[in-house]
Amino acid sequence: xxxxxxxxxxxxxxxxYLPILLLTxxxxxxxKLNIRWKGFTLEWYRTLFENTVLIxxxxxxxIIALAVTLFATLLGTAGAWLLHRYxxxxxxxxxxxxxxxxxxPEVLMGASLRLLFLSISFPLGYWSVIVAHTxxxxxxxxxxxxxxxxxxxxSLEEAAQDLGAKPFRAFxxxxxxxxMPAIISGALMSFTLSLDEYLVxxxxxxxxxxxxxxxxxxxxxxxxDPQLNALSTLFIAATAxxxxxxxxxxxxxxx
Numbered sequence: 310x311x312x313x314x315x316x317x318x319x320x321x322x323x324x325x326y327l328p329i330l331l332l333t334x335x336x337x338x339x340x341k342l343n344i345r346w347k348g349f350t351l352e353w354y355r356t357l358f359e360n361t362v363l364i365x366x367x368x369x370x371x372i373i374a375l376a377v378t379l380f381a382t383l384l385g386t387a388g389a390w391l392l393h394r395y396x397x398x399x400x401x402x403x404x405x406x407x408x409x410x411x412x413x414p415e416v417l418m419g420a421s422l423r424l425l426f427l428s429i430s431f432p433l434g435y436w437s438v439i440v441a442h443t444x445x446x447x448x449x450x451x452x453x454x455x456x457x458x459x460x461x462x463x464s465l466e467e468a469a470q471d472l473g474a475k476p477f478r479a480f481x482x483x484x485x486x487x488x489m490p491a492i493i494s495g496a497l498m499s500f501t502l503s504l505d506e507y508l509v510x511x512x513x514x515x516x517x518x519x520x521x522x523x524x525x526x527x528x529x530x531x532x533x534d535p536q537l538n539a540l541s542t543l544f545i546a547a548t549a550x551x552x553x554x555x556x557x558x559x560x561x562x563x564x
Contacts, residue, residue, distance in 0.1 A: 385450025
C-alpha cells in the first residue's frame, strides 16, 4: 500500500509540474510554433521586453492590485474589528452578506457590477476595476483577521488602557501588532487575487485600464505565442524567489 500511494503521489506531482517544466523549456525554444525543439534562444524574452502593450497592461495590473490591496486590507480589518468588538441586531446578517462575494459565481458578480456602474453613470476604467476587485477581496482579509481575533486575549486591551492609553492608541499599539500576521496574509491574498482576476475585470474595465490577464487571453485566442511562455517563466521565477525569501526570513525569525 505504501508503494501504491507513493506512486500515486508521484503521478500527481508529475501531472502538476510537468506542464510548468515544458512551458519553461519552450520559452527558450527557437521556434515560433513551439511544436518541436529547434534550438536555444533568448529571442522571446527580448521581444517580450519590447512589447509595450504587455508592459503597460502589467503596469495596470500592478497599480490596480496595489490599490485593491490597500482598500481591501483597510476594509477587511475594520470590518473584522467591528464584528468582533460590537454587538448589534444585524450583526449576523451583515456577516452573511460580507461573505457572499466569496461564493457567488464570478460571471454573475462581474455582470451585476457592470450593471450597477452603468446605472449610476460610473465610468469604466481604473476605479471601476478597483471597486470590483475590492468587493470580492476584502472578505478574505476579514476572515483572516477574524480568525486571529478569536484567539485575542481581552486583557491585552484592558491592560493598555489601565496604563493610560486611549482606546485608539491601545488599538494601534497593542491590537494591530497582534493582528499583523493575519493582516499581512490577507493583504497578500488580495494582491494575488486581484493580479490574477479575469472574469470580473472583463466586465468592468476600459481600454486604458486593460490588465495583464485581459491581454494574455486576447493573445491566446490568436494562437500560441512564445512570448507568453517567456512571460509565464518570469512569473514562475519571481514566485519561486519570493517563496525562498519568505522561508529564509521565517527561519531567521524563529532563531
